[in-house]
Amino acid sequence: MENEQVVNTEPELEEEQKTEETPEEKPKEPKKEESEKKYSDEEVNAILSKKFAKWTAQKEKELDEAQKLAEMDAQQKAEYERDKLEKELAELKRENTLNAMGKTARTMLSEQGVHLPDALVSILVTEEAESTKTNVDGFVQLFKEAVDAAVNEKLKSGTPKRMAGGKAMTRDEILNIADAKARRKAIQENLELFN
Template sequence: MIKDLKKGLPKMNLQLFAEEEETEEIVNKDTEKEDKKKLDTKENQKKEDDKKYSDEDLDRIINEKFAKWQEKKEKEINEAKKLADMNAQQKAEYERDQLQKELDELRKANTLNEMTSTARNMLKERNVSIDDELLSTLVTDDAEKTKENVESFANMFEEAVEKAVLEKIKNPNEKRGTTSGITKEEIMQIKDRGLRQQKIKENIHLFNE
């Protein structure tokens, strides 16, 4: 009996192994079917997605993109033209300002000429004669200021002349000249008006015509 059992064991093992192989084969086939089903589903979905965009849809998308691109380009062109117009306007404003500046300079020069003529006549009435360089330091484009400068200089000039005459009377043999060693050009280069007039007063003979 034991022998019979021993003889039956290998047979049973073989049968179990065969059943396991059959089960594994079935599982593999089911897995392959499932994978194929998923793949088919993806392909079908892709085909469905492709079907969503018809030729009409594609044309519409292309037209929309082109319209946006064209609108962008038109804005760029308009902006460039606007900048060009602004530059032209700025140029026109610059030319206008330059013309206005030239007109102002001409008016100022004309005013100074008139003031110079008036100032010389005022000095002539007081028997004061000076050169154009000195006269130009008295004249401004303001009538009141010019009048003030001319009268102040005329008073100073008369005082200096009177002083020089008195000194000449006291010392008839004294040679007239610049005792300070300063020249007319150096006096005219003095920027401070008060100091310049003081030096003119001290050396008035340098400015007599």
């Protein structure tokens, strides 16, 4: 009987040791940073509502598709699948055409020295070569006019200050001005001396 007690107590001791070791073995989770975005209940509800609405719409679309297919006979199913594939093919052809026109438009712009991001190039591109060329040419003309106008505006400036007043002041002359307001004004007019 003593053996039974020893046998019975040993597993209890092992279990107690295991339960003591498990908290130490678990890696401590790093504290979450304070900078993580926290959502209010309304924001969480809005996000969940949007996700649920999207999921519901997708499931309804799938159910409608399954119902349509279930109601059709074999010939109608084949026609429906053919129409669906034709639509996909037409969309892929359209995308391919737009990509090719985009490359052509980018080349035309580069030849004229205009480099644009993809978002702007995609606005100029159409499925027809003529309208794409017209769009690119019109944009290049407007772009160059706008750049010229901006450059000319920057080049317009008043008479240089040193020429208008006669001789330029030195740093020492400015620092020797007794009136504080006049000295500040002279410093502002001649900042290059104080850098």
